[in-house]
Amino acid sequence: MRIFAQMRRNGESRIMKEKILNRFQEIYGDSEGAKVFFAPGRVNLIGEHTDYNGGHVFPCALTIGTYGAARRRNDRKLRFFSMNFESVGVVESSLDELTPSGQAGWTNYPKGVMWAFEERGMKIPSGMDILLYGTIPNGSGLSSSASVEVLTGFILRDFFGFAVSNQDLALIGQYAENHFNKVNCGIMDQFAIAMGKKDHAIFLDTADLSYEYAPITLKGAKIVIACSNKKRGLGESKYNERRSECETALSELQKEIKIESLGDLDEAAFEKYQGAISSEVCRRRAKHAVFENQRTIRAVEALKKGDITEFGQLMNASHISLRDDYEVTGPELDALVEAAWSIPGVIGSRMTGAGFGGCTVSIVKDEAIDGFIEKVGSIYENKIGYKADFYVVEIGDGPVILP
Numbered sequence: 097m098r099i100f101a102q103m104r105r106n107g108e109s110r111i112m113k114e115k116i117l118n119r120f121q122e123i124y125g126d127s128e129g130a131k132v133f134f135a136p137g138r139v140n141l142i143g144e145h146t147d148y149n150g151g152h153v154f155p156c157a158l159t160i161g162t163y164g165a166a167r168r169r170n171d172r173k174l175r176f177f178s179m180n181f182e183s184v185g186v187v188e189s190s191l192d193e194l195t196p197s198g199q200a201g202w203t204n205y206p207k208g209v210m211w212a213f214e215e216r217g218m219k220i221p222s223g224m225d226i227l228l229y230g231t232i233p234n235g236s237g238l239s240s241s242a243s244v245e246v247l248t249g250f251i252l253r254d255f256f257g258f259a260v261s262n263q264d265l266a267l268i269g270q271y272a273e274n275h276f277n278k279v280n281c282g283i284m285d286q287f288a289i290a291m292g293k294k295d296h297a298i299f300l301d302t303a304d305l306s307y308e309y310a311p312i313t314l315k316g317a318k319i320v321i322a323c324s325n326k327k328r329g330l331g332e333s334k335y336n337e338r339r340s341e342c343e344t345a346l347s348e349l350q351k352e353i354k355i356e357s358l359g360d361l362d363e364a365a366f367e368k369y370q371g372a373i374s375s376e377v378c379r380r381r382a383k384h385a386v387f388e389n390q391r392t393i394r395a396v397e398a399l400k401k402g403d404i405t406e407f408g409q410l411m412n413a414s415h416i417s418l419r420d421d422y423e424v425t426g427p428e429l430d431a432l433v434e435a436a437w438s439i440p441g442v443i444g445s446r447m448t449g450a451g452f453g454g455c456t457v458s459i460v461k462d463e464a465i466d467g468f469i470e471k472v473g474s475i476y477e478n479k480i481g482y483k484a485d486f487y488v489v490e491i492g493d494g495p496v497i498l499p
């Protein structure tokens with residue numbers, strides 16, 4: 097079992113900057129004109145699969161994320177290198193080739209953002225040399241791709257002075273993901289990353305993008321992420337399937353009641369009108385979306401009152417709904433969460449992100465953390481046959497230029 101405590105403090109970011117500039121120099125010959133940037137990853141505390149249903153989400157940015165060194169070139173060439181995919185080497189492209197391709201691999205993410213800027217009339221005047229280094233575990237569901245997208249937008253704004261807000265960076269990142277990389281995600285990940293604030297989660301209403309920062313002061317407890325290490329597999333197609341099941345439910349409900357999205361319903365209204373949804377499966381999907389949205393609203397109220405116990409119970413209820421009604425958990429995430437629930441000192445535990453693999457998020461009392469990692473780790477390994485990884489995380493800021 098591996099245990100990580102990731103923190104990005106001043107000293108650490110200095111070391112990181114040096115490490116990245118050194119590698120930049122090795123790869124591109126010199127680091128003249130290069131600047132170093134950082135964009136976080138994210139974890140969602142509650143409000144899952146609500147962001148494409150006009151509901152609320154409650155994510156926060158992490159202190160792990162993506163570092164990037166970049167500089168302008170005098171021509172239209174683009175050169176990319178990732179320290180996470182060393183064997184891929186330097187990937188060359190050009191501003192005249194902003195089209196997705198299988199060969200481009202991970203560079204489809206930064207290229208997608210460049211394309212999205214140009215789609216909005218912001219022409220990128222010169223090529224760039226870019227080197228990335230991510231501290232988010234690959235495929236963990238902590239939004240490494242959204243982190244790369246927001247980072248790219250942040251770099252473009254810094255170098256070329258485009259008049260875009262951080263919220264625009266989120267929307268551009270999502271647009272790139274949807275239309276360039278053809279992943280039909282909602283706004284949560286890019287928003288949480290672009291708008292992150294240290295020690296705060298973001299209570300975002302995805303119906304109109306109004307939001308509020310809520311301080312997360314977990315007295316005597318921490319956020320622990322457990323990564324299932326399950327390969328994603330069918331994740332994306334199932335994600336799109338859930339989206340269309342919710343759309344079917346919504347269009348049937350709209351014949352009975354005037355609503356814009358499932359987020360417009362509360363539990364009582366859902367109970368009253370659910371008969372309009374013809375398929376039993378779509379009814380359960382819609383039930384999750386409606387109840388999860390209401391749970392998220394209640395969870396934030398509980399937190400504001402300082403009732404962390406209630407918050408934890410709502411996290412647990414969220415997992416059950418994702419398991420039984422939305423069916424996006426699977427044996428790995430269920431094993432992690434069920435093991436977590438059995439441990440005294442665990443305030444709440446649930447899957448986080450899209451599901452079908454990826455991570456769980458738990459709030460664990462300080463004195464119980466070591467035991468939690470050991471016990472959940474061994475129960476998981478016995479049941480599933482391979483190890484989980486654990487991360488005690490901190491809530492960090494949105495994108496920054498490293499000083």
Ligand code: GLA
Binds near residue numbers: 147148282449451
């Ligand atoms: C993924 C998507 C988000 C959101 C979550 C589920 O992370 O990118 O937009 O839909 O799944 O809550």
